[in-house]
Amino acid sequence: MSNTDVKEQMDALVRELNQHTYNYYVLAMPTIGDYEFDQKLAELGRLEKEYPEFMDPDSPTQKVGGDITKTFQTVQHRWPMLSLGNTYSEQDLRDFDERIKKAIGVGFEYVCELKFDGLSISLTYENGKLLRAVTRGDGTKGDDVTTNVKTINNIPHRLKSTEIPENFEIRGEIFMHRAAFDRLNREREELGEIPYANPRNFAAGTVKMQDSKEVAKRPLDCFLYGLNTERSPFKTHWESLQQLKTWGFNICNHNRLASGIDDVLDFIHHWENERFKLSYDIDGIVIKVNNYSQQQELGFTAKFPRWAISYKYKAQEVETILERVTYQVGRTGAVTPVANLKPVLLAGTTVKRATLHNANEIERLDLHIGDSVFVEKGGEIIPKIINVNLDKRNAGAAKVVYPDHCPECGTALTRKEGEAVHYCPNDEGCPPQIVGKIQHFISRRAMNIDGLGNETIETFYQKGLIRHIPDLYTLHEKASELISLDRFGERSIDNMLQGIERSKQMPFEKVLFGLGIRYVGETVAKKLAYGIKNIDRLIKADFETLNSIEEIGQRIAESIIEYFRKPEHLTQVAKLKAYGLQFDVSENEIALQSDRLTGKTFVISGVFEDHSREELKDIIESNGGKILSGISAKLDYLLAGDNMGPSKLEKANKLNIPLISADDLFKMLK
Ligand code: IVH
Numbered sequence: 001m002s003n004t005d006v007k008e009q010m011d012a013l014v015r016e017l018n019q020h021t022y023n024y025y026v027l028a029m030p031t032i033g034d035y036e037f038d039q040k041l042a043e044l045g046r047l048e049k050e051y052p053e054f055m056d057p058d059s060p061t062q063k064v065g066g067d068i069t070k071t072f073q074t075v076q077h078r079w080p081m082l083s084l085g086n087t088y089s090e091q092d093l094r095d096f097d098e099r100i101k102k103a104i105g106v107g108f109e110y111v112c113e114l115k116f117d118g119l120s121i122s123l124t125y126e127n128g129k130l131l132r133a134v135t136r137g138d139g140t141k142g143d144d145v146t147t148n149v150k151t152i153n154n155i156p157h158r159l160k161s162t163e164i165p166e167n168f169e170i171r172g173e174i175f176m177h178r179a180a181f182d183r184l185n186r187e188r189e190e191l192g193e194i195p196y197a198n199p200r201n202f203a204a205g206t207v208k209m210q211d212s213k214e215v216a217k218r219p220l221d222c223f224l225y226g227l228n229t230e231r232s233p234f235k236t237h238w239e240s241l242q243q244l245k246t247w248g249f250n251i252c253n254h255n256r257l258a259s260g261i262d263d264v265l266d267f268i269h270h271w272e273n274e275r276f277k278l279s280y281d282i283d284g285i286v287i288k289v290n291n292y293s294q295q296q297e298l299g300f301t302a303k304f305p306r307w308a309i310s311y312k313y314k315a316q317e318v319e320t321i322l323e324r325v326t327y328q329v330g331r332t333g334a335v336t337p338v339a340n341l342k343p344v345l346l347a348g349t350t351v352k353r354a355t356l357h358n359a360n361e362i363e364r365l366d367l368h369i370g371d372s373v374f375v376e377k378g379g380e381i382i383p384k385i386i387n388v389n390l391d392k393r394n395a396g397a398a399k400v401v402y403p404d405h406c407p408e409c410g411t412a413l414t415r416k417e418g419e420a421v422h423y424c425p426n427d428e429g430c431p432p433q434i435v436g437k438i439q440h441f442i443s444r445r446a447m448n449i450d451g452l453g454n455e456t457i458e459t460f461y462q463k464g465l466i467r468h469i470p471d472l473y474t475l476h477e478k479a480s481e482l483i484s485l486d487r488f489g490e491r492s493i494d495n496m497l498q499g500i501e502r503s504k505q506m507p508f509e510k511v512l513f514g515l516g517i518r519y520v521g522e523t524v525a526k527k528l529a530y531g532i533k534n535i536d537r538l539i540k541a542d543f544e545t546l547n548s549i550e551e552i553g554q555r556i557a558e559s560i561i562e563y564f565r566k567p568e569h570l571t572q573v574a575k576l577k578a579y580g581l582q583f584d585v586s587e588n589e590i591a592l593q594s595d596r597l598t599g600k601t602f603v604i605s606g607v608f609e610d611h612s613r614e615e616l617k618d619i620i621e622s623n624g625g626k627i628l629s630g631i632s633a634k635l636d637y638l639l640a641g642d643n644m645g646p647s648k649l650e651k652a653n654k655l656n657i658p659l660i661s662a663d664d665l666f667k668m669l670k
Contacts, residue, residue, distance in 0.1 A: 011056065129158050159248050206220060324369060409431065447510055505582065635657050640661065
């Protein structure tokens with residue numbers, strides 16, 4: 001093969017793999033199987049090794065700690081991991097019930113469970129210790145993801161009970177709560193990474209990551225729903241679920257015992273709407289014959305057990321009219337198209353808008369104004385357009401064309417090759433970008449300025465009171481203009497000005513995060529601040545210096561250098577410095593970085609007089625401690641403030657977990 005052919009082949013592989021990744025994560029519509037994807041990725045890796053000169057920096061092989069499936073050890077399942085027959089029809093459930101009655105008579109019960117929308121996992125325990133965690137894979141063999149699964153808080157590494165079989169497998173579903181999904185996805189977007197389409201994909205992508213440290217940062221959860229042993233100590237599935245709870249496993253509290261198919265249907269009807277109140281996604285209900293010997297009698301078909309079935313809820317879908325497409329410009333300059341719809345009721349809420357992601361999605365749907373579109377609300381909170389009802393398209397309808405200029409400031413948009421998102425490059429002159437940057441600066445996770453909110457920033461910008469971040473610190477000179485604004489009383493102005501003044505004490509890492517440098521998220525800002533110590537050194541730092549700091553890869557290092565190359569950013573920093581903001585890591589803070597709490601776990605609960613929970617969390621983590629999401633036997637300390645919930649207290653007492661105050665924590669650090 002000639003060099004040109006090799007290069008072409010490599011480029012084609014990069015394009016194809018990036019497209020598959022996009023289809024999988026953004027559109028949630030995979031166009032290739034995991035195995036085939038891995039084969040192509042391996043082929044690209046092989047070519048890159050042989051021809052490094054043709055390597056594309058955007059190659060999917062270069063995504064550090066990326067979400068792409070790489071090689072894990074393959075493990076044979078001792079008991080195959082079967083899937084379930086499923087149906088959307090109640091009549092099918094009645095037929096299933098009739099088949100069972102015919103086979104085993106009438107004396108049986110069902111267990112009804114929620115069908116969690118995540119990825120299934122098989123955990124092997126030997127002598128009470130977690131030995132292995134394996135994904136479903138093709139059902140007969142899966143990936144060994146033990147180190148990643150060990151980061152999940154409610155999967156016990158060691159069981160307390162002694163009354164347990166020497167060797168057993170327990171199966172369940174790993175998933176991510178919607179709130180964590182929203183938060184982490186927002187962070188991904190802020191860092192310019194592809195957001196995941198739904199919590200299931202996020203959980204699956206996380207379990208298959210190479211770096212367990214990264215996995216530990218993404219909160220996953222797990223419900224267990226089945227036990228496999230040589231000789232089960234239990235007679236029924238229900239009994240087994242109750243006992244598994246006492247062994248220390250997380251079993252869902254919503255499981256129900258049902259005496260017949262009518263009970264099962266009641267359970268299904270109940271969860272049809274209630275499911276939206278859960279903190280996680282379910283996509284149906286699983287029904288299992290309770291008695292193990294009856295299960296054995298019923299046996300299996302080639303693919304499914306005959307003793308279980310799943311009922312799936314239909315994704316709620318409605319048809320409505322696309323009135324127009326608007327474009328939102330975010331603080332990073334990303335331009336996101338939004339479908340404005342004729343308001344319609346869907347899954348209990350009125351839907352007026354749906355996300356269109358980017359130009360590719362508009363192209364994929366071939367949208368025209370006035371189209372009749374099908375909108376779906378699945379697990380995701382923001383509804384999406386599934387497709388267009390072409391039969392209803394008006395003759396002469398105008399095709400939706402993604403703009404080539406910023407709808408807010410008119411600057412020509414740019415799009416990096418291989419990327420799906422268009423950006424407005426006018427970061428210093430495009431109003432929503434400026435407002436977004438100031439809003440980010442004052443936000444809770446950055447400078448946390450009391451008495452200032454997003455709307456106020458918007459108003460101040462429109463009235464010409466602020467143009468850039470440093471203008472916040474001259475607002476006290478404009479008291480008379482502020483008082484003349486509607487909705488602003490003397491008290492609220494005082495409160496705001498005090499909040500701004502107090503923010504001058506916020507540590508360097510928060511200021512750095514607040515500046516909104518692309519790819520510099522909260523964690524990166526912290527590593528940078530402690531790694532480089534002050535702003536002057538950061539401004540002067542070259543690529544190698546930055547790259548040598550933990551977590552600072554090529555993309556982040558380049559973005560920092562580019563940021564400080566712009567004179568307007570240097571002016572901004574100089575002004576903030578002159579106003580008294582923190583631009584170095586104080587001795588005090590450096591002293592706070594220790595490993596005194598390494599190996600210790602904490603839960604923070606209640607209200608504290610001198611510190612917010614966020615601050616206490618930061619202190620614990622920067623001294624090597626770990627925060628757990630709930631109280632379990634693995635917890636070392638409950639950091640208790642005022643007004644703590646009684647149930648937490650009771651649980652901690654039951655498990656003999658020591659309660660400590662904020663003072664006790666600081667004593668531990670001395
Ligand atoms: S039992 C042989 N119970 O659904 C029966 N599965 O379509 C094995 N799932 O691969 C599965 N919640 O990933 C069972 N309460 C539940 C479940 C559940 C979710 C998933 C599981 C399985 C798939 C089958």
